[in-house]
Amino acid sequence: MQKACFLTLMLAMAICLGCAHSKRLYTSDCAEGIVFKKVSYANLVDSIKYYNLQYVExxxxxxxGKNLSALVNDSLYDVHGNSRALWVNFTQDCPLYLAGTQKGFFDAEDGSYTHMNNRMVTLRGRVDVKMKGHLKEYRGAIDQVSYVELH
Structure with missing residues (x-):
């Protein structure tokens, strides 16, 4: 019985430690007091005009990449392309820092900035349908990003 409890406890600790290292959270104090509305990707892209100038998660x-900073559509859509993607606009007005540290989101990490290409992320920011990104080919933008959680 004690051996089973010990193994269960060790497994739980390993899972918790594994989760703690796989996610990183960057926040900014530029959005203090703002309530963000949690929205699914599909709902936001399909109803982007409804969410214009609202704060969402x-x-x-x-x-x-070069001239590329976007949240791309998921595999549920038949059409994959920039028309179903959202431009992500990071600004110096909302500096992002790793939670509990003074390490900035754009500070060097192994000689370059924080790597997040092709990673699942959770973002908080303000929707702007007029901001369409590079060559104005995106559905809209997530502007004033104040929260980035890397999964």
Missing amino acids: ISGRYTE
Whole structure:
């Protein structure tokens, strides 16, 4: 009985420690007091005009590159492309720091900034339907990003 309890406890600790290291949370104090509405990716993309200038929390896959900073559509859509993607606009007005530290989101990590290409993320920011990103080919934007959780 004691051996089974010990093994269960060890397994639970291993799971907790594994989860603690797989996620990183960056926050900014620029959104203090703002209540964010949790919205599914599909709902936001389909009803983006309804959410214009509202503060939302959304999860999805982030992609980055030259002239690219976007939350891309999930596999539930038949159409994959920028018309179903959201531009992500990080601003210096909302500096992001790793929770519990002074390490900035754009500070060097192994010689470069925080790696998040093709990672699942949760973002909090303000929807802007007029901001369409590079070449104005995106559905809209998540602006004033004040929360980034890397999964």
